[in-house]
Amino acid sequence: MRTGITRRVAVAATLLAAAFGTLITASPARASLPAVDPYQPYVAAADCTSSKYAKPGVVAFRDMTLSRLGGGDSGIVACTGYEHMEGRAWDWTNYTSNPADVARVQTMLDWMFATDDAGNQHAMARRLGIAYVIWNKRIINMYAADKTWHAYTGDNPHTDHVHFAFSWAGALQQTTWFTTSPRPDEWYPGYVPSGSSQGSVVFAGNLYKFVRAADGGIKYWYGSGGAWSGLNTVPGSGDSGTDPVAAVFGGNLYVFTTTADGQVRYWYGNGGPWNGPNTVPGSAGTYAAGSLASAVSGGNLYIFSVATTGTAVRYWYGSGGPWSAANTVPDSSGTAKIASAVFGGNLYLFSTTSTGSVRYWYGSGGPWSAANTVPGSGGDSAVATAVFAGNLYLFATASDGTVKYWYGNGGPWSGLNTVPGSSGSSNRGLSGAVFGGNLYVFANSTGGSTRYWYGNGGPWSTANTIGAA
Ligand SMILES: [Zn+2]
Numbered sequence: 142m143r144t145g146i147t148r149r150v151a152v153a154a155t156l157l158a159a160a161f162g163t164l165i166t167a168s169p170a171r172a173s174l175p176a177v178d179p180y181q182p183y184v185a186a187a188d189c190t191s192s193k194y195a196k197p198g199v200v201a202f203r204d205m206t207l208s209r210l211g212g213g214d215s216g217i218v219a220c221t222g223y224e225h226m227e228g229r230a231w232d233w234t235n236y237t238s239n240p241a242d243v244a245r246v247q248t249m250l251d252w253m254f255a256t257d258d259a260g261n262q263h264a265m266a267r268r269l270g271i272a273y274v275i276w277n278k279r280i281i282n283m284y285a286a287d288k289t290w291h292a293y294t295g296d297n298p299h300t301d302h303v304h305f306a307f308s309w310a311g312a313l314q315q316t317t318w319f320t321t322s323p324r325p326d327e328w329y330p331g332y333v334p335s336g337s338s339q340g341s342v343v344f345a346g347n348l349y350k351f352v353r354a355a356d357g358g359i360k361y362w363y364g365s366g367g368a369w370s371g372l373n374t375v376p377g378s379g380d381s382g383t384d385p386v387a388a389v390f391g392g393n394l395y396v397f398t399t400t401a402d403g404q405v406r407y408w409y410g411n412g413g414p415w416n417g418p419n420t421v422p423g424s425a426g427t428y429a430a431g432s433l434a435s436a437v438s439g440g441n442l443y444i445f446s447v448a449t450t451g452t453a454v455r456y457w458y459g460s461g462g463p464w465s466a467a468n469t470v471p472d473s474s475g476t477a478k479i480a481s482a483v484f485g486g487n488l489y490l491f492s493t494t495s496t497g498s499v500r501y502w503y504g505s506g507g508p509w510s511a512a513n514t515v516p517g518s519g520g521d522s523a524v525a526t527a528v529f530a531g532n533l534y535l536f537a538t539a540s541d542g543t544v545k546y547w548y549g550n551g552g553p554w555s556g557l558n559t560v561p562g563s564s565g566s567s568n569r570g571l572s573g574a575v576f577g578g579n580l581y582v583f584a585n586s587t588g589g590s591t592r593y594w595y596g597n598g599g600p601w602s603t604a605n606t607i608g609a610a
Pocket of ligand 1: 231304
């Protein structure tokens with residue numbers, strides 16, 4: 142694509158703010174995290190007799206990975222060679238012939254080798270004490286000078302498993318991934334840096350899409366790159382008042398909507414039955430024609446809603462204990478639909494107004510910024526976000542039913558772009574997601590079908606349809 146989701150280096154600084162003064166509300170400051178670990182020297186395994194047991198760091202990484210992402214276990218200790226002889230390597234079963242496995246592995250590798258918010262390259266690999274990884278005829282060494290992927294020409298092509306080799310420091314749980322408690326959510330693979338603020342979210346290796354059905358129930362599909370699942374229903378979700386939003390927090394998938402009388406309610410689960418419905422205390426009076434937004438920031442799960450009275454944006458947060466009291470985004474009255482995102486260390490809240498222009502606020506634990514306006518917005522009836530390839534994307538449904546978008550990375554917003562073939566979209570179900578190396582945008586058709594487009598910097602796909610609910 143030429144005018145589409147290409148990266149852009151911007152110069153001025155109008156999108157992101159530099160600093161804030163006093164605290165926003167009572168949101169607790171994030172605990173300071175230990176500095177990222179240095180790259181570990183690698184020590185080849187000596188033999189298969191002196192230390193032949195699974196090392197605790199490798200066991201912990203295996204267990205975390207299987208619970209978070211799935212895949213299979215091909216073992217830690219083996220006398221077949223390499224670090225397996227000393228219990229310092231794990232073989233994670235995934236097949237390059239299976240698109241779901243490929244997407245799952247990519248989720249892990251994207252997370253493990255990403256640059257963190259502080260600019261540390263390969264941050265999670267370093268915090269884990271990873272020495273090297275082999276997958277699909279390629280190898281990346283954290284103790285080599287270049288630390289990039291190279292062709293791997295060993296006997297085993299590693300097309301049926303990923304080999305994770307640990308340094309001794311990682312194997313013995315001496316690096317910061319193991320010594321930090323509690324760990325931030327982004328220290329787990331599958332964490333979605335956008336805050337997964339809308340009705341589409343990545344969880345346990347699957348992309349989930351939630352919708353409010355014609356009967357008011359919350360329905361969802363999921364998939365990992367192949368066919369979508371059949372239609373599922375969140376139990377007890379009938380008569381929901383707003384479109385659902387989802388978030389991943391503390392190892393659980395959360396989905397929020399409202400009751401018919403305007404209380405915010407939610408369910409959560411990690412693959413077993415859903416827990417819920419639960420209710421956010423003091424949340425009655427949510428505007429049914431508005432929307433919800435959720436985000437994970439500073440170790441807290443946030444839920445935003447639009448108040449019926451005054452149509453200001455309210456929010457609550459919590460970290461697993463009780464929810465906070467209700468808070469209000471300053472000067473946010475006149476809001477219709479909302480979306481949130483986490484980008485560049487800030488929590489963003491976007492809102493459409495009665496005239497359809499898109500406003501936004503941001504903050505990082507200090508006060509919220511003043512209201513800003515996205516240039517060229519107007520006539521928009523829904524908003525959604527995603528963070529992709531170093532840019533914050535903002536999607537909106539235009540008055541003519543097309544999906545338009547802007548992006549930026551800290552400088553000015555891009556000009557206005559349009560997703561081709563997106564006309565006929567309603568103001569329902571707009572959401573963004575990043576999955577398997579692609580940016581996705583979902584928008585319901587005016588007829589109620591859930592449609593989506595995706596791309597990775599080239600042209601957008603043609604319109605796809607999951608189904609109607
Ligand atoms: Zn291996």
